Amino acid sequence: MAIGVKVMKRPLAQTSYLRATLKGMALTFSHLLRPKVTMQYPEEKSSKDWTLASRWRGTHRMLTDEQGRAKCVACGLCPQICPANCIKLVPGEDEEGHRYPLIYEIDEFRCIFCGYCQEVCPEEAIHVGVHYENSEYSRDRFVYDLERLTAQTHPVSTLWDPSDPKGE
């Protein structure tokens, strides 16, 4: 070799190619027989080693009251705080003075899933969900309207709680 490479003096056990090769072969063979870590995804969505975190922030869900109406009072906090500007809210008011959303749409493509909307909501109406399977055949299906948001059934996210940082 043209360049003077420093060669370390090491014990034979560390420099023998023969022993290293045999050791490697034994290692790969032992792995051949070990239990596999692969999760068979579409059939198996969680295992004892892995489940989706309860703090996962996925596509939204709007909770409803006993009469099946959205809990939303159209206060306008969520479109106000939304950093991606993905919530479209047009408020309405009925004859008794109750405010409700005339239009409530979330563009899930714009959404960055920060969960601020859930944190800011005074009525605990809008939530991010523990959910990740969102495929659709067309782009416009990703704008979720109020009907769709209330129809979702997946569990809602338990956001990070400063008083209980480890989620215990």
Added chain:
Amino acid sequence: MTFFLISSAIKVFLVLNVILVSVALLTLLERRVCAWMQDRLGPNRVGPQGLLQPAADGLKNFLKEETSPAMADKALFTLAPIVSFIPAMLTFGVIPFASPLPTKWGVVPMVVADLPVGFLYILAISSLGVYGIVLAGWASNNKYALLGGLRASAQMISYEIAMGMSTVAVLLLAGNVTLSQVILQQQTGLWFVLPLTVAFLIFFISAFAETNRLPFDLPEAEGELIAGYHTEYSAMKFSMFYIAEYSNMVTASALMATLFFGGWDIPFTSWDSTGDPTVAKTLLTFVFFFLKTFFFLFSFIWVRWTLPRFRYDQLMALGWKVLLPLALVYITILAAAIWFLRVQLAWEYGRAMAGVLAGVNLLLLIALVGWLDRGRIVSGSMPQEREAA
């Protein structure tokens, strides 16, 4: 004559199909064993346990677009996969895969062609395969493909010498190159792996280099050369290189089983080699041949997913500075031992002679392992040389 023609035609058809199917299954085995060694499951979706995965891959390769590089040499570019594919298919022809099969019309030897030149034919035909690789590399007009082709030619020529030298040992002991005779010799005495252990080791290592498998897959070297000689190939042309590589593996494994592990011989019994041929013997000996071949095929895969690739100078150093001198010295010692036993003591090959040679080999093996078991054996230069420089 008619019987010979018809039985040969049937054998050719069967062997060709068995090779192609086993190559297909081997690609699946490779991927699954690789996955298992990495604690994964591997392809298991297409068919039961992924058994139809090769069929899906084959279909995909048929339907894919055939790309043809604008600057490539069209004729050679098309010729190269064929030149690589045909020798790979031809070589298996002389390997006996079971004991003779009795039929109503006569006894059929279970080998496509029991050529008197035996494994010389295999050495000759298999080295033609390198033309396919070199032509592919050159005709692609791609610098990485060319480098792959160059490496392939240098590597295969280097290791062919060591491989040929190690088979000379078999020649010395068997006194014959016809593979059916080599098997017969091993049935009367011990399997050649015992009296010829060192030759087997040299052959084993060279077989990896000859089939371009890791740790000697420098012609492909996906980390350095994209895909080496078949970078520019797609669809079925690529697939032909792939099939050629795997069927070379099958042939090399079958050859190792035949030359050193008794071919279709069933160990610890003379039932299979003596007496009249029966169908049961044919089937059972085929099973044993399959198991032996399978063991070597598995070790090809096993080594591939264990060892890293050699550096190019290390590869050359191992071939020329270790394996070739080793083979030469070994032949000299073995020839002397065989001459002494056969000419001076007038022994025939049998248990006794094999035992004595096995003893000689054991001593040589201890010396060899002792010499190998030190640092930086394949780096090309010893530590003290480096310190002097």
